[in-house]
Every structure is written in C-alpha cells, then in structure tokens.
Amino acid sequence: MPRHDFQIPVHFKHRVCFTRNAFDASNPLLREILDEGGGRRVLVLVERAVVDAWPGLTRQISAYFADLGYDWRGVRILPGGETVKADDRLVREIWTEIDAEHIDRHSYVLVVGGGAFLDAAGFAVATAHRGVRLVRFPTTTLSQDDSGVGVKCAINAFGKKNWVGAFSVPFAVINDFAFLCSQDEETQRSGLIEAVKVALVRDGDFFRWIEEHGAQLAALESPYFEECVERSALAHAQHIAEGGDPFETGSSRPLDFGHWAAHKLEQLSEFRLSHAHAVAIGLALDTLYSTHGGWLEEAAAERILRVLETLKLTLWDETLELRDASGRRRVLEGLEEFREHLGGELTVLLLQDLGQGVDVHQLDAAGIDLCLEQLRLRAAVASPAT
Numbered sequence: 001m002p003r004h005d006f007q008i009p010v011h012f013k014h015r016v017c018f019t020r021n022a023f024d025a026s027n028p029l030l031r032e033i034l035d036e037g038g039g040r041r042v043l044v045l046v047e048r049a050v051v052d053a054w055p056g057l058t059r060q061i062s063a064y065f066a067d068l069g070y071d072w073r074g075v076r077i078l079p080g081g082e083t084v085k086a087d088d089r090l091v092r093e094i095w096t097e098i099d100a101e102h103i104d105r106h107s108y109v110l111v112v113g114g115g116a117f118l119d120a121a122g123f124a125v126a127t128a129h130r131g132v133r134l135v136r137f138p139t140t141t142l143s144q145d146d147s148g149v150g151v152k153c154a155i156n157a158f159g160k161k162n163w164v165g166a167f168s169v170p171f172a173v174i175n176d177f178a179f180l181c182s183q184d185e186e187t188q189r190s191g192l193i194e195a196v197k198v199a200l201v202r203d204g205d206f207f208r209w210i211e212e213h214g215a216q217l218a219a220l221e222s223p224y225f226e227e228c229v230e231r232s233a234l235a236h237a238q239h240i241a242e243g244g245d246p247f248e249t250g251s252s253r254p255l256d257f258g259h260w261a262a263h264k265l266e267q268l269s270e271f272r273l274s275h276a277h278a279v280a281i282g283l284a285l286d287t288l289y290s291t292h293g294g295w296l297e298e299a300a301a302e303r304i305l306r307v308l309e310t311l312k313l314t315l316w317d318e319t320l321e322l323r324d325a326s327g328r329r330r331v332l333e334g335l336e337e338f339r340e341h342l343g344g345e346l347t348v349l350l351l352q353d354l355g356q357g358v359d360v361h362q363l364d365a366a367g368i369d370l371c372l373e374q375l376r377l378r379a380a381v382a383s384p385a386t
Contacts, residue, residue, distance in 0.1 A: 015172040016149050016237045018230055022137065022176040023057075023064045030135075031068060033172045037133060039106040041071040045094065045121055047080030047113030050139050053182035057112075073101040080117035082271040085155045088164075094124035103132055108171065110135045112179075115143035115275065119162070122153030126168035133171040139179035141191025142276050145232035146198070146255075149173050151240055151247070160337055161263045167247045175233060177226050188220055190276035192311055195232035197283055200304065201254045202235055204355025211303065214310035251347040252359050256338075258283030260348055264334030269319045280313040281320070281375070288371035290351040295358055303354070309382065316379035320372055329372070332365055 019029050034042070044061055051057055058075045065072045076097055084090040103109060109132050111121045118136055125134045138148030154165025180188060192210075199207035209231075210217065216224040239255060240246050262282035265273050273281075287304045290296035308315060322330040339346035349357040 012151075012169040014149075014151070014169055014237060014241055016175070016233060017172065018175045018177070018233075020177045022174050022178075023060045025064060030064075030174065033135065033174070034070070034108060037106075037108070037171060039108050039133060040069075041073060041101075041103060041107035042110065043073040043097065043101050043103055043107070044075045044110040044112065045097075046075055046077050047117040047139070048077050049080050050113055050179070050182055051077050054179075071107075073103070078117070078121070080113050082116045082266075082275075084120045085116050085161075088155060090120045091124040091127075091155065094121055095128055098124070098128045098132065103128070105129045105132055108133045108135055110137060112137040112139060113143075114138070114140040115147040118143055118148055119153050119165075120155050122168065122170070123155055123165055126153050126166045131168060134168070136170050136173045137176060137179070138173065139176075140183055141180060141188050141229060142194060143191075144175045144177075144180065145191060145229045146194035146236055148175070149233045149237045149240075159267060160341070161267060162341075175229070177229070180225075180229070185220060186312075187274075187276075188225075189218060189311055190274065190280070190313060192217060192225075192228060192232075193276050193280045193283065193308075193313060194236075195228050196304075196307060196311070197257050197279065198232050198235045198239070198255065200283075200287075200351060200354060201257050201349060201357045202239060202355060204353065206231055206235065207304075207307075207354045211307050214307055218311050248342070251342045251344040252349065253342065253347070254349050254357055257349050257351075257357065258286045260334045260338035261285050261331055264331050264337065265317065265319050268322055268330055269317065273317055273319065277314060277317070280308055281315055281317060284308060284315045284375055285368070285371055286348070286350055288374055289363060289367060292367045292371055293350065293360065295360075296351045296353065300351070300354055305378070314379070315382075316375050320376075328365065329369070332368065335363060 017029060021027055022030050061075055109125045111118055122134060125132050136148050138144040151167055151169045152165060153168055154162035157163040196210060199210055213224045217228055258279050259282055262278035265278040265281060284305060287301050291298050291301045320331055324330055346361055348360050350360050352358045
C-alpha cells in the first residue's frame with residue numbers, strides 16, 4: 001500500500017510583556033495587543049483571591065473597556081487555588097460562560113490569577129472551540145516567573161498532577177508587576193524558586209546574580225525582585241521557543257529540574273505543600289544527588305543550598321518520611337510517574353555545574369535516601385526543636 005507523508009509547519013508568536021497597572025486607561029499595552037489580533041469580543045475571568053486582595057479590580061477592568069469599542073462581555077469572579085485542578089468543575093463552568101457569551105475563536109478570554117487558576121482556566125479556553133484566544137495575566141511570583149509564560153495548561157486526574165491537559169500557546173502573557181503585591185510576603189519570596197531553577201539549568205551568570213543579591217531578594221526589594229522575575233520569565237520563554245522541543249515530544253525536560261519529587265510531594269501532602277515549597281525540596285534533593293553521582297562539585301552544591309536558605313525556603317518536610325508497605329519511601333513513586341508522564345525512557349536532568357545540566361536515566365533509591373538524610377540533618381540544624 002502506498003504511504004503519503006505531509007509536512008505541516010505551524011508557527012506561533014509567543015508575546016511576553018512586562019508592565020505595571022495594565023488596566024489603567026493611560027496604559028496602551030493591552031489595547032495594542034488586542035488590536036493586533038483584530039478580535040472584538042472580550043470576556044474576563046478573575047480568580048477570587050485576587051479580587052479579595054484588590055477590591056477595586058473588577059471596577060477598574062470594566063472602566064478600562066467602557067469606551068474602547070470592544071464587544072465587552074463582563075468580568076466573572078471564579079474560585080482558584082490548587083483545588084480547582086482536582087476535577088473539571090471549573091473547566092465546565094468556564095465552558096458554560098464561553099458558550100453563553102458567544103465567545104468564538106476570534107474573541108478574547110482574559111484570565112487573571114495564580115498558576116493553578118491559569119492552568120485550569122487555560123485548559124477550558126484551549127478546548128472551547130478547539131482554542132479561543134487566551135491572554136494571561138499571572139498574578140503570583142511563581143506564575144509570572146515560570147508557569148504563566150509557558151505553553152501548557154492542565155488539571156489533575158488519577159491522583160497525578162497535570163494528567164489532563166494540552167499544549168496551547170497563549171495569544172499573549174502580560175506580567176503586571178503591580179499584581180505581585182496581592183500576595184503575602186512569604187508567597188512572593190518562595191515563588192523565586194523557579195528563577196533559581198532556570199538559572200541553574202540555563203544561565204550560571206543569572207545564578208551568580210541571584211546569589212549576589214540574595215539578601216535584597218529575600219527582603220523583596222522592588223528593583224531586584226522585579227528584575228529577577230523578568231529574567232526568569234524570559235529565560236523560560238526563550239528555552240520553550242528556542243530549545244528545540246516546545247511541545248515536549250522528547251524525554252528531556254530541563255525546566256523540570258527538581259520536579260519529579262516536587263510533584264509527588266504535592267500529591268502526598270494533599271497539596272498542603274505549595275508547588276514552590278515542593279520544588280525547593282526537590283531542587284535541593286537533586287542538587288545533592290548531582291554531587292552523590294559525581295557530576296557536581298560539593299562546593300557548588302553548598303552554594304545552591306545557601307541561596308535557598310537565604311531566600312528562607314524550607315528544605316525538608318515530614319511527607320518525605322511516608323513509606324509503603326515494603327518500607328520504601330513513597331516519594332520514589334514520583335520517578336516512575338515522571339517517566340510515564342514524559343513517555344519513553346526515564347530522563348532526569350541533574351547538574352554538572354552552575355548553569356549546566358546533564359541528563360541521567362537512572363537514580364538509585366539508596367543514593368536518594370542518603371541525600372534525604374543530609375537534607376533532614378541540615379534542616380534540623382537550621383531549625384532545632386524547642
């Protein structure tokens with residue numbers, strides 16, 4: 001039988017913008033982005049926690065669109081947080097709104113919120129009409145410096161994180177630094193873990209900059225904090241656009257350094273552990289394992305751990321002690337789930353140097369146990385029992 005192969009090239013523009021007070025009438029950025037696409041109908045979805053922190057936001061958004069000539073369909077305030085990814089209820093609610101407001105593929109849905117809300121709402125928008133134009137407004141450090149500039153969206157299923165989802169490039173991402181103030185200080189600071197991560201796997205100079213300015217970052221000093229968020233976001237976006245595998249068809253995912261353990265820790269803790277704190281633990285574990293395996297010098301590993309401690313990130317949680325009936329740590333289940341999620345051979349990126357990774361295809365349980373014991377002891381010294 002004859003076989004016919006056709007090449008279908010697809011090109012996307014990934015717009016990543018930085019501003020302050022995007023919904024101020026004097027700020028032209030959003031209007032310019034919407035005009036570029038030519039669509040006229042606009043629906044805005046806002047996470048409730050953002051509205052609680054910013055009571056005048058919905059009025060400001062409505063006022064912004066009042067005289068611009070768009071077919072304005074209003075603001076919907078919706079629940080957020082990690083629980084909205086536990087099932088498809090929020091997704092279905094957004095589908096209902098999109099249908100009721102006659103939002104089509106040339107319309108815009110603006111989504112304002114943190115990473116979990118962007119994930120779930122983004123999945124709804126990506127699957128309505130096989131994809132409506134999405135404009136993301138990440139509001140947390142973690143979403144502005146990492147996930148919000150990504151090209152993925154998902155909800156959880158079968159006890160596994162991000163099992164149901166899609167690759168869908170947003171029409172635009174607008175990082176409005178004013179939204180960062182809607183978080184408490186600890187949440188603002190912990191979100192910098194993804195900046196540390198991307199620096200470690202892509203840009204040693206950026207890591208050294210974080211190391212040099214650790215005290216200012218821990219104190220949330222605006223010029224340094226915002227520069228760190230922006231550099232991290234651009235490093236993530238650059239890797240996605242230029243790294244050769246934007247839709248992750250291979251088995252190597254450098255931007256998931258530290259995440260095989262992090263995703264499992266979130267699940268095992270029933271999401272008591274935030275993504276940021278779980279990634280901090282996972283990153284510390286994989287840093288120590290990089291040294292254990294002979295790839296990374298101990299002095300470099302110590303520098304990394306000190307940066308995490310300077311940023312006041314906890315490097316241990318009792319969830320790590322959970323074991324199955326055979327006595328094996330349950331966090332190790334994350335390795336097989338990570339392999340299955342990627343498909344093919346297990347591939348975990350570890351470190352050879354600051355800014356340089358190496359793909360590893362096997363991690364031994366005994367070595368992980370050793371590294372976890374190092375973390376436990378270090379945490380005990382940092383926070384002795386009273």
